[in-house]
Amino acid sequence: MTTEHKIFSKDLVPTEKVAAFLQVEGLVKSYAPENAEVPPVFEAVNFDIQKGEFVCIIGHSGCGKSTILNILAGLDEATQGYVIMNGKEVVGPSLDRGVVFQSHALMPWMTALKNVEFGVRSRWPKKSPQEISEHAMKYLDMVGLGKAANKKPHELSGGMKQRVGIARAFAIQPQMLLLDEPFGALDALTRGTIQDELLQIVKATGQTVFMITHDVDEAILLADKVMLMSHGPRARIAEIVENTMPRERTRSTVHHDPQYYAIRNHLVDFLVNRAAPAPEPGDDKGKQAVTELHKQPTVVRPGLKALANTETTPPLNLIQRSAP
Numbered sequence: 001m002t003t004e005h006k007i008f009s010k011d012l013v014p015t016e017k018v019a020a021f022l023q024v025e026g027l028v029k030s031y032a033p034e035n036a037e038v039p040p041v042f043e044a045v046n047f048d049i050q051k052g053e054f055v056c057i058i059g060h061s062g063c064g065k066s067t068i069l070n071i072l073a074g075l076d077e078a079t080q081g082y083v084i085m086n087g088k089e090v091v092g093p094s095l096d097r098g099v100v101f102q103s104h105a106l107m108p109w110m111t112a113l114k115n116v117e118f119g120v121r122s123r124w125p126k127k128s129p130q131e132i133s134e135h136a137m138k139y140l141d142m143v144g145l146g147k148a149a150n151k152k153p154h155e156l157s158g159g160m161k162q163r164v165g166i167a168r169a170f171a172i173q174p175q176m177l178l179l180d181e182p183f184g185a186l187d188a189l190t191r192g193t194i195q196d197e198l199l200q201i202v203k204a205t206g207q208t209v210f211m212i213t214h215d216v217d218e219a220i221l222l223a224d225k226v227m228l229m230s231h232g233p234r235a236r237i238a239e240i241v242e243n244t245m246p247r248e249r250t251r252s253t254v255h256h257d258p259q260y261y262a263i264r265n266h267l268v269d270f271l272v273n274r275a276a277p278a279p280e281p282g283d284d285k286g287k288q289a290v291t292e293l294h295k296q297p298t299v300v301r302p303g304l305k306a307l308a309n310t311e312t313t314p315p316l317n318l319i320q321r322s323a324p
């Protein structure tokens, strides 16, 4: 059951932002809002996500990434600000948003198939048992687990369990997928395989994704945009890095792109040197100006600069060979 309601007030939704699929505006989270001595975990969090975009968020431990994801999911409440998805304010959980956590959260007494069917039945209660089963199998097949459908979680490896969680999230065909470090507990090989699978599925379904990761390479492979969060308390989305490499990238080829190292260096440099922002005037007052709370993060494209530097005239032998 959804607990969302429609927003009709034009005052709440700035006209130029109506087109964005997801709008996050002036988000603040404080665990002690009544105590001025305790600063908020994050504030002035503003960003948009377009339909079909894959967005990763990176930042040091404790800056508030999971809290933001939980607010997007409707599982937690912001102290200030709002989230609008597809024209409706997010005020509670909904099957329109599928969530995958780091721990797979499967029901241990149910088979992989039954775990996926459970979600499908909640979404479409009028479907027949056979329709539900066929639908769930389609998504288990998609993540390469068709043959393990009748196994219970304790008979599956960590990677397989995580795939069941992904199949369950995809099977309810949510408008948006929220992934909280979904591959964090997996070994490098399994992680790579599932990343590739996720890319294929997202490409096929045009799914909109918001994903938390600590892995810079994972973000570069998967994301169209990488949001960089500064340290908390009072964390912000400091920068949005656009991934300007062609979307058809794979794990084995992505590092051949001339843009790759420029983007990677930019992300690492932020995490190492720039994630702790210098105090701004007003910080010590514990209160931000209203305009500041709605300030959009800077958007940067470090890959394009690297690309421009490699665009030189072709080598002489190529010119000679292509001459008539």
Ligand SMILES: Nc1ncnc2c1ncn2[C@@H]1O[C@H](COP(=O)(O)OP(=O)(O)OP(=O)(O)O)[C@@H](O)[C@H]1O
Pocket (backbone or CB within 6 Å): 031, 041, 059, 060, 061, 062, 063, 064, 065, 066, 067, 068, 232
């Ligand atoms: N219920 C709570 N009461 C008080 N503080 C909390 C509560 N839940 C979380 N916090 C604090 O909020 C901050 C943000 O937590 P959150 O889990 O969102 O960070 P994160 O960036 O996802 O961290 P990580 O990368 O380690 O998962 C942390 O400093 C945490 O201690």
